Amino acid sequence: MASMRDIKRRRASIQSTEQITKAMKLVSTVKLQKSKAKAEESAEYFHLMYDTICSILRRSGNIEHKYLKAGDSKKKAVIAITSNRGLAGGYNNNIIRMIMGSEELPAEDTYVYAIGRKGRDGLARKNYEIKADYSEVINEPMYQDAADITAELLDLFTKGEIGEIYLAYTFFKNTVTHIPKLVKLLPVETDMSQDSPDQGNLLMNYEPNEDEVLNAIVPKYMSSLIYGGLLEAVASENGARMTAMDSATNNAEEMIDKLSLQYNRARQGAITQELTEIIAGANAIG
Amino acid sequence: MAELFQLQIITPDKKFYKGEAQMVELITTEGQIGVYARHIPLTAVVAPGVLRIHEKEGVKEAALMSGFLQVMPDQVTIMAEVAEWPEEIDANRAKEAKTRAERRLQSHDAELDVSRAELALKRALVRLEVGK
Numbered sequence: 001m002a003s004m005r006d007i008k009r010r011r012a013s014i015q016s017t018e019q020i021t022k023a024m025k026l027v028s029t030v031k032l033q034k035s036k037a038k039a040e041e042s043a044e045y046f047h048l049m050y051d052t053i054c055s056i057l058r059r060s061g062n063i064e065h066k067y068l069k070a071g072d073s074k075k076k077a078v079i080a081i082t083s084n085r086g087l088a089g090g091y092n093n094n095i096i097r098m099i100m101g102s103e104e105l106p107a108e109d110t111y112v113y114a115i116g117r118k119g120r121d122g123l124a125r126k127n128y129e130i131k132a133d134y135s136e137v138i139n140e141p142m143y144q145d146a147a148d149i150t151a152e153l154l155d156l157f158t159k160g161e162i163g164e165i166y167l168a169y170t171f172f173k174n175t176v177t178h179i180p181k182l183v184k185l186l187p188v189e190t191d192m193s194q195d196s197p198d199q200g201n202l203l204m205n206y207e208p209n210e211d212e213v214l215n216a217i218v219p220k221y222m223s224s225l226i227y228g229g230l231l232e233a234v235a236s237e238n239g240a241r242m243t244a245m246d247s248a249t250n251n252a253e254e255m256i257d258k259l260s261l262q263y264n265r266a267r268q269g270a271i272t273q274e275l276t277e278i279i280a281g282a283n284a285i286g
Numbered sequence: 287m288a289e290l291f292q293l294q295i296i297t298p299d300k301k302f303y304k305g306e307a308q309m310v311e312l313i314t315t316e317g318q319i320g321v322y323a324r325h326i327p328l329t330a331v332v333a334p335g336v337l338r339i340h341e342k343e344g345v346k347e348a349a350l351m352s353g354f355l356q357v358m359p360d361q362v363t364i365m366a367e368v369a370e371w372p373e374e375i376d377a378n379r380a381k382e383a384k385t386r387a388e389r390r391l392q393s394h395d396a397e398l399d400v401s402r403a404e405l406a407l408k409r410a411l412v413r414l415e416v417g418k
Contacts, residue, residue, distance in 0.1 A: 038299075045298045049365060052356055056329065143298045143367065207316045207330040216315075216331040217354055220367060227298050 004266045011259040018252035024087065025245035032175065032238035039172055039231040046228035053188065053221050056204070056214070065211060067218040070187050071163035076104065077111045077131070077153055079185075079226060081169040081233040082119030084135055088237055089244035091170065092118040094180040099168050100126055102182055111162065113149065115230065141234060146227035150219050157186055165222075169229035170236035176243060178236035183229070185222050291323035292361035293339065295348075295369060302369045303339065303348075310362060311338040312350055321357055328357040332366065334408045336416055347372060349416040351409055375417035384410035 057068075078099060082092045096119060099105055099112075111131040114120035116138050124130050132152070137145040156162050165186040171179045206213045288308040295303040311320045313335030321328075337350040351368035387407035390398060 041300050042298050044301060045296045045365065048296060048363065052329075052363075052365065147367070204327045204329055207314060207328060212315075213329055213331060213354070217329075220353065220365070223367075224298060 004263060004270060007259055007263045007266060011256055011263060014252050014255050014259065018249055018256065021245045021248040021252060025242055025249060028238045028241040028245060032235060032242055035231065035235040035238055036172070036175075039228075039235045042228055042231050046224055049221055049224045053217065056210075056217070057188070065214050066158065067214060068187050071157060071160050073160055073163040075109055075111060075162045076164045076166065077113060077156070077162045078105055078166040078168055078182075079113045079115065079149065079153075079229075080119040080123060081138070081167070081229055082114070082116030082122075083233075083237045084117045084138055086118060087244060088241040091178070091237055091240035091244075092116070092122060095119055095168055095170060096122040096126070098180045098182055099123065099128075104164070104182075105166065113153070115149075116233075137230065138234065138237075141227065141230035143223065143227050146223040146230060147219075149226055150223040154186075154219055154222070167225060167229050169233045170240075172232045172235040172239065175239050178240055183225065185225060186218075188218060188221070289323040290342070291359075293364075294361070295337075295350075295364040295366055297366050297369050302366060303346075305339075305341065307339050307341055307362075309340040310364075311340070312336075312355070312364070314355070321362055324359050325357045325362075327359070328355075330355055330357075332364070334405065334412050336412060337364075337369070347416055349375060349412045351412070370413070370416070372416050375413050377414065377417045380410045380413035380417060384414065 080095060080099060082095050086092070099110075100107075107127045110128055112120070112123050112128045113132050113134065114123065114130055115134045117133075117135045120130055120133055120135065134145065134149060137149075153162070153165055157165060164184065167183045167185050169181060169183075171181045173179055290306040290308055293303065293305060293307040293310055294301070309320055309322050311318065313319075313333045314330040315333045316330065318335070319330070332350055332353045332355060334349075334351050337348045339346040339348070349370045349372075350364070350366055351370075353364060353366035353369075355362060355364040383406060387403050387410055390403040391400070391407065
C-alpha cells in the first residue's frame with residue numbers, strides 16, 4: 001500500500017487538475033451560449049439561401065452553367081473546419097476521421113484548406129496536402145473571412161485547377177449532439193425531391209439573365225455555407241469541450257473520493273500500528 | 287392606399303428587417319427598381335445603393351451593399367451580405383474610404399483593379415448618403 005504522503009500528494013495534484021477542468025468547463029459554457037446564439041441567428045440566412053438556390057435550380061430546369069458541373073481536374077479541395085485548441089474530446093478527430101474515411105477524398109488527390117490548427121496538423125500527418133491555412137479565422141469568424149476563402153477557391157475552380165469543393169464541419173444539433181458533416185459546395189448539388197407546392201408553378205424572371213444571376217448568387221451561396229459552417233463549428237467546439245471538461249471534472253472527483261478513502265484507511269492503519277507498538281512497549285516494560 | 291406586402295431583409299448575422307411595406311426601392315445591377323405588391327416573380331442581383339422602405343408610417347432608409355433579392359407576388363426577400371441602418375454607419379470611416387478609393391482610381395496604376403476600387407468608392411458614397 002502506498003504511503004500516506006504519496007496518497008496525499010497524488011490527491012492534491014488531482015485536486016488542482018479538477019480546478020482547471022472545472023474552470024475550463026465554465027469558460028466553455030459561457031462561450032457556448034454566445035456562439036450558439038450567433039449560430040442560431042445566422043441559421044435563417046443559411047436556410048433561406050439554400051431554399052433560394054434550390055428553387056432557382058428547380059425552376060430553371062437543366063441549365064448549363066460552369067458552377068453546376070464538375071471541373072475536369074480530378075483534384076478536390078476540402079475546407080476542414082476544426083479548432084485551434086485541444087481538450088475538446090473527439091471533436092477534432094471526428095472531422096479528420098471523416099475526411100480520411102470518405103471515398104471522395106483520397107489523400108493523394110485532395111487539397112486541404114484548413115481552418116483550425118488541430119485539423120491542419122492531423123491531416124498533414126496523414127499525408128494530405130495542406131494548401132492554405134486560415135486558422136486565425138476560427139477565433140472570431142466573420143462573414144468577410146468566408147467571402148475571402150470563397151473567392152480564392154472559386155478562382156481555382158474557374159481556372160480548372162480543382163474539380164470539386166467540399167466543406168467538412170461539425171453540425172451543432174444541440175448542446176450534447178454534434179455531427180461531423182461533409183457537404184459538397186461545388187458543383188452545386190441540391191435536393192430536387194422536396195418540391196414546395198405553393199411556388200412550383202410560378203415562372204421566375206431573372207435580371208439580367210439566369211447565367212448572370214447564378215454567377216452572382218453561387219459565390220454568396222458558398223460563402224454563406226462556409227460562414228454558417230464556421231459558426232456551427234465554433235458552437236460545436238465549445239459544446240464538445242464543455243462535455244469533455246464536465247466528464248473530466250466528474251472523473252477527478254471520483255478519483256479524489258477514492259484517494260481520500262485510501263488516505264483515511266492508511267492514516268487509521270498508521271495510528272493503530274502506533275498504538276499497538278506503544279502498548280507492546282508498555283507491556284514489555286511492565 | 288397601396289397594398290401591403292411582406293418584406294424581409296436578412297443578413298448573415300441577423301434578421302435586418304421584417305415587416306409590411308407598401309413599396310421598396312433599391313438598385314440592382316440592371317438599374318433602380320421599385321417593387322409594389324403583386325410584382326411579377328423576379329430574382330435580381332443587388333448593386334450598392336440606398337434602400338428605401340416605404341411603410342405605412344413613413345420611409346426608412348438603409349445602405350445596402352451586396353446580395354440579391356427574390357420577389358414574389360406577396361412577399362419580397364432581400365438576402366443582403368451587408369446592410370446598415372443610418373445609425374450604424376461610421377461617417378468618418380466612410381469618408382476615409384472614399385478618399386482612399388479616389389486616390390487609388392487616380393493613381394493610374396497598371397495593376398490597379400479598377401472595378402474593385404470603383405465598387406469601394408460606390409460603397410463609401412452610399413454610406414455617406416445614408417449616414418447624413
